[in-house]
Amino acid sequence: MANGDRKPALWINADIYAPDGIIKRGRILVDGEGRIGDVGGPDTVYGDDIPVFDAEGLKIVPGFIDVHVHGGNGFNAMEGTYEDLDGISRFHARHGTTSFLATTATASNERITKALEAAADAMRRGVSGAELLGIHLEGPFLNVKRSGAQSKDDIRPPDLGEIERFMRSAGQRIKLVTLAPEAEGGREAVRYFAERGVTVSAGHSDATYEQAAEAIAWGVSHTTHHFNGMSPLHHREPGLAGAGLTRPELTTELIADGIHVHPAAVKLLFDVKSPMNVCMITDAVACCGLPDGDYGRVVMTGGRIYLKDGSSLAGSSLTMLQALKNAMSFTGLPMERILPSLTRVPARQIRMDCRKGALEAGKDADFLILDQELNLISTFVAGREAYRSQESGTIIRKLK
Known part of the structure; x- marks a missing residue:
């Protein structure tokens, strides 16, 4: 995703750190309004018209x-x-x-x-x-x-x-x-x-x-x-x-x-x-x-x-x-x-937990993509990529 864009996107194959535990090879859907649309497991099915990014081997954690x-x-x-x-x-x-x-x-x-x-x-x-x-x-x-x-x-x-x-x-x-x-x-x-x-x-x-x-x-x-x-x-x-x-x-x-x-x-x-x-x-x-x-x-x-x-x-x-x-x-x-x-x-x-602090549907799409050594690959703020490391292009693949 280009820096500054806020578009619907689906991230797949990541270890997602959700409130109830780690979802292995999980999927997280970001809507076009900067919020999390859904968080699910590897079998969760979404629409075909959404850009898909493969985060295999990476971790997605709340910002x-x-x-x-x-x-x-x-x-x-x-x-x-x-x-x-x-x-x-x-x-x-x-x-x-x-x-x-x-x-x-x-x-x-x-x-x-x-x-x-x-x-x-x-x-x-x-x-x-x-x-x-x-x-x-x-x-x-x-x-x-x-x-x-x-x-x-x-x-x-x-x-x-x-x-x-x-x-x-x-x-x-x-x-x-x-x-x-x-x-x-x-x-x-x-x-x-x-x-x-x-x-x-x-x-x-x-x-x-x-x-x-x-x-x-x-x-x-x-x-x-x-x-x-x-x-x-x-x-x-x-x-x-x-x-x-x-x-x-x-x-x-x-x-x-x-x-x-x-x-x-x-x-x-x-x-x-x-x-x-x-x-x-x-x-x-x-x-x-x-x-x-x-x-x-x-x-x-x-x-x-x-x-x-x-x-x-x-x-x-x-x-x-x-x-x-x-x-x-x-x-x-x-x-x-x-x-x-x-x-x-x-x-x-600070009474912002209605919007912030967890990867769950309806909350702001604030999340980090980390590698296995906890190096930061990307920072997303309300669905917008606010930071991207130089290594991100070789680690994250856009599937469609």
């Missing part, structure tokens, strides 16, 4: 949904331009992401507002790679003690007036918000967002276990980059990290790069929470995909990104496809067990 990504390949959501958001969408589509939330950072009101307005505009216009589903407002309502790479000078308590202005600037497109619920005004902010259908995540927070439990009652249902930027687990004070591990109401984000979280702690989180309560993210920043070097406020060495003073990690150089491979290696779990953490869980957490 990855990244609800926490700041940038990549030199593009930055906080620049507040369409070009940056489109660049992020194209870069991450090359690494398995089919939809994402443009994620902000703590900054002045004016800079955040510009980023929100740009994201809302990009959603209206559409981007050329992974689909922009909405906005993740990370900050500025955080705890200075757990600020990490967030600007300490711009952290401030939640203010409902400012929150309402952010919501208007975003065109009501904020899907996820990270805040410190223990902050003064935290309860009112949590309730405000939750009542409007925004998923509220506790992050960059020094909440005690008891404060985290209170926040759950107010409407918190998610944690931001679990273990990072939060009160740690201690046997006499479990903190927010312990609350995320033990409270079933909380879904936990995870940066599985082996840098932010030790591989053993990655395994612990999957063992304790199960994949259906782990939400894999990249937390990728603008220098993700670029060579090691000095990028102004941050320095990247060996893929590790730190503030220039070395005081904190400052985002990641991770991609979603690499996160999948890392999680499989760290946990020993097969791909089909890990996949929900990159697909169904993020879709559920």
